[in-house]
Amino acid sequence: MTVFGYRLPGMSSLLVWGLLWEIVGQLGLTFFIPPLSEVVATLFVVIQTAAFQKALYETAYAFGAGVFFAVVIGIPTGILMGKSRLLDELLLPWVNIFLSAPLTALVPVLMVLFGFGMKSIIITTTLFAIWIIILNARAGVMQINRSLIEMARSFGATPMDAFVKIYFWAALPEILGGVRIGIIRAVKGVIIGQLLISIVGFGALFELYSSNFLMAHFWAVLIVLFAMAFTISEVFAYLERRVAYYAAKR
Amino acid sequence: MPQIKQTFDPGAAPVDNAVTVRGVSKNYGNVEALRDMTLEFPRGQLTSLLGPSGCGKTTLLKIIAGLLEPTSGEIMVNGKAVNGPGPDRAFVFQDFALLPWASVIRNVAFGLELRGVAKSERESIASKYIKDVGLAGFENSFPHELSGGMRQRVGLARALSVDAQVLLMDEPFSAVDEQTRRKFQEDLLNLVQNENKTFIFVTHSIEEAVYVSDQIAILLPRPSRVSEIIRPSGFREKGIDNIRRDPEYLDIVDEIWASLRNYVE
Numbered sequence: 001m002t003v004f005g006y007r008l009p010g011m012s013s014l015l016v017w018g019l020l021w022e023i024v025g026q027l028g029l030t031f032f033i034p035p036l037s038e039v040v041a042t043l044f045v046v047i048q049t050a051a052f053q054k055a056l057y058e059t060a061y062a063f064g065a066g067v068f069f070a071v072v073i074g075i076p077t078g079i080l081m082g083k084s085r086l087l088d089e090l091l092l093p094w095v096n097i098f099l100s101a102p103l104t105a106l107v108p109v110l111m112v113l114f115g116f117g118m119k120s121i122i123i124t125t126t127l128f129a130i131w132i133i134i135l136n137a138r139a140g141v142m143q144i145n146r147s148l149i150e151m152a153r154s155f156g157a158t159p160m161d162a163f164v165k166i167y168f169w170a171a172l173p174e175i176l177g178g179v180r181i182g183i184i185r186a187v188k189g190v191i192i193g194q195l196l197i198s199i200v201g202f203g204a205l206f207e208l209y210s211s212n213f214l215m216a217h218f219w220a221v222l223i224v225l226f227a228m229a230f231t232i233s234e235v236f237a238y239l240e241r242r243v244a245y246y247a248a249k250r
Numbered sequence: 251m252p253q254i255k256q257t258f259d260p261g262a263a264p265v266d267n268a269v270t271v272r273g274v275s276k277n278y279g280n281v282e283a284l285r286d287m288t289l290e291f292p293r294g295q296l297t298s299l300l301g302p303s304g305c306g307k308t309t310l311l312k313i314i315a316g317l318l319e320p321t322s323g324e325i326m327v328n329g330k331a332v333n334g335p336g337p338d339r340a341f342v343f344q345d346f347a348l349l350p351w352a353s354v355i356r357n358v359a360f361g362l363e364l365r366g367v368a369k370s371e372r373e374s375i376a377s378k379y380i381k382d383v384g385l386a387g388f389e390n391s392f393p394h395e396l397s398g399g400m401r402q403r404v405g406l407a408r409a410l411s412v413d414a415q416v417l418l419m420d421e422p423f424s425a426v427d428e429q430t431r432r433k434f435q436e437d438l439l440n441l442v443q444n445e446n447k448t449f450i451f452v453t454h455s456i457e458e459a460v461y462v463s464d465q466i467a468i469l470l471p472r473p474s475r476v477s478e479i480i481r482p483s484g485f486r487e488k489g490i491d492n493i494r495r496d497p498e499y500l501d502i503v504d505e506i507w508a509s510l511r512n513y514v515e
């Protein structure tokens with residue numbers, strides 16, 4: 001965007017919103033919104049505390065493990081669904097149900113099944129992320145040019161060759177898109193898991209700060225979380241652009 | 251017309267056939283795509299399958315390739331029955347079927363890669379064929395950076411580099427422009443002459459079929475069958491530049507159109 005002949009860098013609008021936040025905070029309208037400057041100052045204090053670093057580690061671990069399982073299970077499942085009509089008929093209704101289901105309501109069931117520990121949090125994270133990854137991988141495979149598959153067969157590709165050398169790569173633009181959205185959903189999953197299952201990680205910090213009305217701390221942690229999710233998602237958006245050159249020409 | 255030989259001439263001398271199609275039928279549910287088709291493809295020659303759309307020419311080609319199962323009948327390649335794709339046949343696709351994420355050299359070497367040939371060896375074979383089809387210097391380009399004609403040259407180089415005895419070409423020049431197509435047709439004639447391979451060539455262009463073929467099988471639809479086999483004989487030695495104004499060439503083109511006219515909607 002250009003204003004008065006100057007080209008504004010990306011996301012300049014954040015400055016406007018940051019300024020507005022500062023003004024509303026300084027006016028002291030509500031305890032809920034402390035000034036942004038206070039939040040930022042708190043942020044640097046909070047980051048150095050042992051509690052924060054422990055929370056960061058616990059959250060990163062659950063998030064990493066949850067996304068790992070969602071990707072490792074989700075992508076092959078989606079590809080197989082795209083390849084096999086039978087598997088697709090069997091699984092698609094479930095994928096669609098879980099994609100739109102309020103997964104938070106399932107968390108108590110997971111607690112019964114898998115206990116109150118890290119295991120349940122990881123499974124919650126996976127459940128939030130996996131369905132969109134499956135659906136996207138499936139959609140990517142379903143639009144593969146038939147003649148690419150015939151080409152591979154005619155040159156003697158084994159099913160494994162076709163899977164690794166054709167299906168995966170042909171579906172890669174959609175797969176990356178699915179992983180990107182899945183990761184954003186996984187951030188929700190890991191925090192909901194931490195709040196509902198056992199009060200650990202960032203969930204514990206949110207709980208602690210909001211029940212003690214430490215709003216500056218609360219917002220600081222939220223900003224950190226947002227920044228991390230945004231960074232990961234941008235990395236995947238970058239990878240997606242790297243393969244976009246062939247997305248339209250398969 | 252002496253150059254026109256009817257199908258299954260009992261008096262013909264035995265020829266060395268690279269591919270034999272015997273009594274092949276193909277049904278899709280109740281739809282009969284091919285009925286009891288029998289055809290022979292002499293070694294080292296180019297045979298065209300020509301006919302109106304829906305006559306099953308691509309279906310027959312894919313059955314020969316082993317990509318489709320015939321409902322009945324059998325395909326023999328070099329005397330051996332076919333039940334699937336094999337290294338004795340290579341396919342050239344109408345829409346090129348290149349891997350858009352792979353460079354030209356990897357695309358050309360892809361057939362060898364699937365056969366487990368080591369990387370350095372398959373790339374040296376591939377670069378030879380990339381040169382042969384006139385794409386030297388484009389080894390590291392990607393398909394989307396090439397024109398349609400160049401892409402089909404990549405597809406051709408891939409089929410040549412696996413060194414199959416039989417080349418199956420499914421309307422290979424229909425997606426390229428007219429001038430590129432003429433160049434391809436001339437190159438194809440040289441290829442047939444220089445490589446000792448058997449070519450099976452599907453086309454819907456009468457002129458193209460007569461121009462490039464040693465033998466033309468006319469297929470007619472509903473039910474799909476071979477109506478006649480034409481072997482142009484007179485103009486092949488007169489040089490590439492003279493084919494299109496040779497009287498025999500023009501007569502055959504007219505005659506084929508006369509027999510196909512009624513089947514074109």
